[in-house]
Amino acid sequence: MDEETTELFHVMIKRCLSQEVAPYYDNWEAAGEIPRSLWHALGDAGLLGIDLDEKHGGAGADIAITQLALEEMSRQGFGGLASAYNIHANIVMPYIQNLGSPAQQAQWLPAMARGEALAAIAMTEPHAGSDLASMRTRAKRTTDGWELSGSKTFITNGQFADLVIVCAKTDPSAGAKGVSLFLVDTHLAGFSRGKPIQKIGQHASDTAELSFDQMQLPNEALLGEEGPVFAI
Structure with a gap:
């Protein structure tokens, strides 16, 4: 992926974290959970399934962009979010995309990319x-x-x-x-x-x-x- 596109994703990631995570993260740490509303916000921003095929609701981008999102979450001190995000987007999604039947992919991947299914x-x-x-x-x-x-x-x-x-x-x-x-x-x-x-x-x-x-x-x-x- 070219440098300009990578930078656009990086700006989008930082903006999303600044608006949707930073003001609330300490409360989430105290409550012991990430609200479903954040998963919806990440989905709306196109940050779930970044390297997922477009036909499944992803952006079809390079996996390096997903790693950039994890790095930014960790850099800003949102380690719990990084762990949860990694399981959802970087482990479960690839398993389904690579091993799942068309019916399994259709059932789960678009909903996961939208943040509707965790x-x-x-x-x-x-x-x-x-x-x-x-x-x-x-x-x-x-x-x-x-x-x-x-x-x-x-x-x-x-x-x-x-x-x-x-x-x-x-x-x-x-x-x-x-x-x-x-x-x-x-x-x-x-x-x-x-x-x-x-x-x-x-x-x-x-x-x-x-x-x-x-x-x-x-x-x-x-x-x-x-x-x-x-x-x-």
Whole structure:
């Protein structure tokens, strides 16, 4: 991307942070959450999904612009926002854009780019950390799709996410290679959240424990192929 376009994005990022974040950030740190209104404002400003394809509601810009947004958030002392933004825009969005079916992309990416749907990714577990081989969360095939059971912890954006990409064992005999990814709509039955996890910093970035109690998912919830997901 040329230098002039990069500078235009940089000016837009700084203006948005100055108007929409700086006056309120201390309150968000005290409250332990980023209001949904900010995600809407970031979406309206075109700052969610900066490097997302235009057909999905993004700007189709270079990924370096997204990194510029993260750098500016961090430089101005908005570390909690940077963490939450990074999960939503730089981790979940690329997974869906690169692995999702056209239907999955159409369902989630435009809403995420507008700030209408907030996303998280859930890998870490209470007993296993991020060790895929020791993961206990299990997704079993049913006649209509999948049954998801287990729990995750220390999940950034988890307290308010509308969508969570969940890592779950689909083939326990395969160890770390038997893990698959699922797009979990948090409004479905069987999903619950624990109390917000208290941290020593970045309080505005909510962190949660999530539970899945025999949650019934459709076949279309599987993101990409069934394991091994981290071979990509």
